[in-house]
Amino acid sequence: MWKDFFYFTKTERTGFYVLIVLIFVALLVYWTIPFISSSAQINSEQMSETAYKEFLASVHQRDRNWNFNDYYVHKKQAIILAPFDPNTADSITFVRLGIRPYIARNILHYRAKGGKFRTPESFAKVYGLSPDQFKLLKPYITIGDNFLKKADSLHRFAAKAERDTLKYYKYPEGTVISLDEADTTELKKIPGIGIGTAKRIIAYRQLLGGFYKVSQLQEISHLPAELNKWFFIKKEPIHRININKFNVERLTSHPYINFYQAKVIVEHRSRKGTLKSLRELSLYEEFTSKDLERLAPYICF
Template identity: 90%
Template sequence: MWKDFLYFTKTERTGFYVLIALIFVVFLIFWTIPLIFPSAQVNEQMSETAYREFLASVHQKDKNWNYNDYYINKKQEIILAPFDPNTADSITFVRLGIRPYIARNILHYRAKGGKFRTPESFAKVYGLSPDQFKLLKPYITIGDNFLKKADSLRQFAARAGQDTLKYYKYPEGTVISLDDADTTELKKIPGVGIGTAKRIIAYRQQLGGFYKVSQLQEISHLSAELNRWFIIKKEPIHRINLNKYNVERLTSHPYINFYQAKVIVEHRNKKGALKSLRELSLYEEFTSKDLERLAPYICF
């Protein structure tokens, strides 16, 4: 009975022996290859080492990426100043805190003939968030060449009934108060249009008032030739309390940047209220020039 299950024909036995011989030869080849070709084993080890080094470099890049991105963002200084979105260059936009790709969108829009007629039209720039526009809006100035033109005879007729002295210009030798002049009075100065007048008023409000005429040169595209038309009457200057306001409110002042505002707030949190500007002179973020021009605008 058992022979029926375990009995093999001569052909089957021959095939079985050949199969065992082939298996033995294969094992023998794999066992002798490292001895005959040692370089293959070395190359395999080198490949393994290179693979591990590659993985380590990838992990290191992933680890360093967030740090570098944070470092770049932290060191980028945001300088809020009046600007015309129709003429400002990419560097100006980046200094205002606008990301490079958004600046490229603006330049591309202008290259195709696009114009910003009102500050609100700048809010439509692709990529610009509502919060960022809200921060930049007080600094947007539209040049006279880009202001929205009247588009109907009715509007023209309404303007015709206004003051006939609209285009009157002051003669040479006239001086006006830079502290309280409004746009109507500023436009009477030769060379000053509605756009320039609005920029002067906006910068005066951001500062809290002028304490010297030469501060006009801090406004872009205003030359010193304009200074002879103004005097300072020493009107009260609006001061900001360094011990009261947060970072966002402090950076709204043209003389305080983001990093200086952070120093002020961190000093208050760690060492208590500020009592004098001398305490800020200990920080590298404040130069003597920064403190000198800031002095008339702060209180404790």
Template identity: 45%
Template sequence: MPNLFKDFFYFSRGERRGILTLIAVIGIVLLSGYLISAWQHRGDASPADIAEQIAARQEYEQFMASLEEKKEPRKKQYASHGRKEENAPIALAPFDPNRTDSIAFRHLGLPAWMVKNILHYRSKGGKFRKVEDFKKIYGMTEEQYSVLSPYIYIAPEDTAHNTPQLYIPQPIQAENMKYASGTVIDLNLADTTELKKIPGIGSGIARLIVGYRQQLGGFYQIEQLKDIHLDTRQLQAWFSIEPTGIHRINLNRSSVDRLRTHPYINFYQAKAIVEYRKKKGTLTSLKPFALYEEFTEADLERISHYVCFE
């Protein structure tokens, strides 16, 4: 009998090694399962802990939302400062700094803060008595003044209108000689000194005429002086016009910005010309624009004196 049990439980060295290896593997598997289960349950929290975490999270979100609400009015308050100041289209034209409104100043290319300074100066009783006074405005640069000075005129103190008027000629003095009746000068060639020798024309009106002539590129008829509110009936006898010296704009090369600087061409007309040129090619006349709503017959007639198609 002992021999039978001994034979039954007898294992060779290789079998014993196999049995020990199997037991070790089983032990490792069981231990791994326990460790994994313990690790998974390590992060579990009690219902009280979960409720506390949820309450803390809600409190944090409410706090952040209150901060956003406080920031929003500030953003709205300063939104206008964050926007880039819109630039008004520049259209140089004669102006009286004692009477011009804010919109007209903006169209002359002056920034809003400088316009505010000018209006504040006038509201306090300030007056521009000569052209050079405009240069004293705070922030006015030499470049801005040099561009605007030809268009500045100061109306006489006893004139209630916003437009320059021909003043009554004063007795002729030696230092301020006037031309004799019958004298005729070329309106496209006369400078301010020569213009002031015409009875009824002073420094302000002389600068006004020269400035508008530069803006146009030259006059083709005396009646154009009505554009700057001058009475041509009093001036017609003193002027002749040689239109061959008029500076013309090439419609096949000029940009929208260049075209709109001319007093007789507005932004929409300039854009229509450039768009037509892009779609149809080289322009040879103004006839295609006769059907455009941007142009009237009068517009095309006066523009024709200032354009070329080279």
């Protein structure tokens, strides 16, 4: 009789076997999941470590291939000094003059609001423009007649009338004047020198810190050597720059120091301390003997 309780039909036996199989599969999955998860975590960590090492290797390779000069060729844009009117110049002109882009935007915003620059000195009030930068740009600022004050316009008209009716006085042959003291009025008395050339001579003299020989005039474009006979050097004190104190931007403002030479000076100071003589700079390929010779009168330590 007890067999009646343990008797199963074919369908029931099939269902029973399926249930046992499912239980077995469930237990197998339950036992193997921790191992799979652990293995996946290990593989993930190994992949992360491999990716990190590959990233470091690429960084080191980039550093080895990095060219210092190429970087600064793109970063540093040459300053081109030329006459400009702050009332009409565009942003590209301002940037070429060495004015930073945000300062150029300030100028354009000021003009868009109706602002005008009536005198060169009014340009010095531009927000962000340093006094040294204004001093460098001032000789190149030209204010158009439409933007001048009425009094200045009348003066300009009177000067133009005088220019049209009177012949300017020129020095006779054999006259010599001091190149390190002459102003634009005196320079214009030299045959072959007009107001534009006179301003360029004064501007270059200010950039240098003074002339120490007459032949430096030929460093200004389109000035022939025939003009040298009209000048002499009075040996006025030359304004020197301390190369142990100034930064790259201030050093490159001097015509005899380019950007790469300024970087060498600053990096030498940071690694080896202050410079004591030009002989230390002669060890660098950026400085030739000619560079050091013409630079010597303009630096101090």
